[in-house]
Amino acid sequence: MQSEDAPSVPTDWTRSISYQSRATARPTAADLRELVSKAEARNQTLGVTGMLLYDKGRFFQTLEGPPRAIETLWTSIRSDPRHTDIEVLSEHVIPSRLFGGWNLLGYHGDEVPEATLRQAKAEHELTGEIPQFIDLVLNGDDIGINRKIAALIESGWKGDLILTHLIEPTARALGDAWLSDDCSELDLAIGLSMLQLAGHAIVHDPTPAKLRTSQYRILLATAPGEPHMLGTSLLADLFTDAGWNVDMAFPDSNQALANQLAAQQPDAVDIGLSDALSRKNSLALLRRTIERSRFAAPDHLTVVSVGGRLFSEAAATAENVGADYARKTVAGASIRIAELIRLKRQEHRQT
Numbered sequence: 558m559q560s561e562d563a564p565s566v567p568t569d570w571t572r573s574i575s576y577q578s579r580a581t582a583r584p585t586a587a588d589l590r591e592l593v594s595k596a597e598a599r600n601q602t603l604g605v606t607g608m609l610l611y612d613k614g615r616f617f618q619t620l621e622g623p624p625r626a627i628e629t630l631w632t633s634i635r636s637d638p639r640h641t642d643i644e645v646l647s648e649h650v651i652p653s654r655l656f657g658g659w660n661l662l663g664y665h666g667d668e669v670p671e672a673t674l675r676q677a678k679a680e681h682e683l684t685g686e687i688p689q690f691i692d693l694v695l696n697g698d699d700i701g702i703n704r705k706i707a708a709l710i711e712s713g714w715k716g717d718l719i720l721t722h723l724i725e726p727t728a729r730a731l732g733d734a735w736l737s738d739d740c741s742e743l744d745l746a747i748g749l750s751m752l753q754l755a756g757h758a759i760v761h762d763p764t765p766a767k768l769r770t771s772q773y774r775i776l777l778a779t780a781p782g783e784p785h786m787l788g789t790s791l792l793a794d795l796f797t798d799a800g801w802n803v804d805m806a807f808p809d810s811n812q813a814l815a816n817q818l819a820a821q822q823p824d825a826v827d828i829g830l831s832d833a834l835s836r837k838n839s840l841a842l843l844r845r846t847i848e849r850s851r852f853a854a855p856d857h858l859t860v861v862s863v864g865g866r867l868f869s870e871a872a873a874t875a876e877n878v879g880a881d882y883a884r885k886t887v888a889g890a891s892i893r894i895a896e897l898i899r900l901k902r903q904e905h906r907q908t
């Protein structure tokens with residue numbers, strides 16, 4: 558591994574390493590549980606996140622954290638007699654964690670559920686694409702971006718996974734690069750609009766028929782004073798593909814948003830903070846925006862959804878801001894919000 562003292566690597570960056578290996582003896586469920594619980598405790602102390610999978614005699618692990626902590630951990634893991642044939646699959650240094658909310662996950666048994674495996678594989682394989690994707694995005698290479706997305710779709714990647722594990726994390730990495738002065742504000746703006754273009758190339762997973770005919774109306778808004786387009790644009794494509802009536806709003810004040818809500822009376826409103834930057838002080842403002850929005854048409858039932866980096870990294874919840882729903886990703890949002898609309902109406906009928 559490259560030393561953390563290398564001058565090109567700021568010490569506050571995150572080192573990430575992924576490897577696979579072969580178990581020397583087939584571990585029992587109890588062995589795996591013990592391994593995971595000890596590893597989890599030590600990783601927490603070291604500030605390391607990531608995941609560990611065990612499937613049919615093979616381990617797969619991604620670790621990320623402070624370079625020095627990864628170095629220490631890797632020295633232990635590499636010489637652990639419980640596995641052999643260790644093959645490093647990827648290793649990089651990045652300005653931000655890509656597994657933000659993850660801790661160590663262990664699977665007790667030989668059979669990992671198919672969906673979990675697919676999800677973990679997407680985390681790993683698409684995460685590995687991010688550094689190259691950032692280059693394309695920062696160079697404004699729209700042809701390269703479209704080619705990349707087309708190639709991923711061609712090789713079977715579902716749109717939802719590309720959104721959640723490539724496009725949205727790239728936005729967060731760009732935000733971090735801007736914060737740490739590794740790119741200019743103009744680079745960030747160009748990068749985010751390139752990601753918006755990439756989002757248009759995504760084909761969304763088909764919506765179940767009963768939700769397709771719902772004809773719900775949603776107002777997609779940016780939080781007042783937080784002009785950004787990426788999340789709103791990705792959502793607009795997704796909801797339109799799912800057959801919703803979509804309106805957009807880029808209000809400059811709570812009053813402007815309330816006026817639009819009162820005039821349009823949508824079934825749901827989504828208010829988005831930036832997908833790239835996590836500004837905690839925007840939460841208090843968002844809470845006020847939502848309070849104000851709920852008064853805009855008090856007799857009309859409106860589901861209030863929120864999104865943005867603070868929510869995707871679980872740094873904030875729907876309750877923190879008085880919303881009905883906080884989306885961690887744009888993927889799946891139309892299905893979840895349709896359910897909430899139905900639920901809210903059902904509750905209203907029963908009261």
Ligand SMILES: Cc1cc2nc3c(=O)[nH]c(=O)nc-3n(C[C@H](O)[C@H](O)[C@H](O)COP(=O)(O)O)c2cc1C
Nearest residue numbers: 595596597599600609616618630633634637639640
């Ligand atoms: C496949 C595999 C993955 C492991 N992952 C971790 C881990 O993420 N964190 C950790 O502290 N130990 C992990 N361990 C255990 C370490 O190899 C080591 O036993 C433990 O960190 C104690 O370190 P020490 O023996 O140097 O004191 C893992 C072991 C195996 C076999």
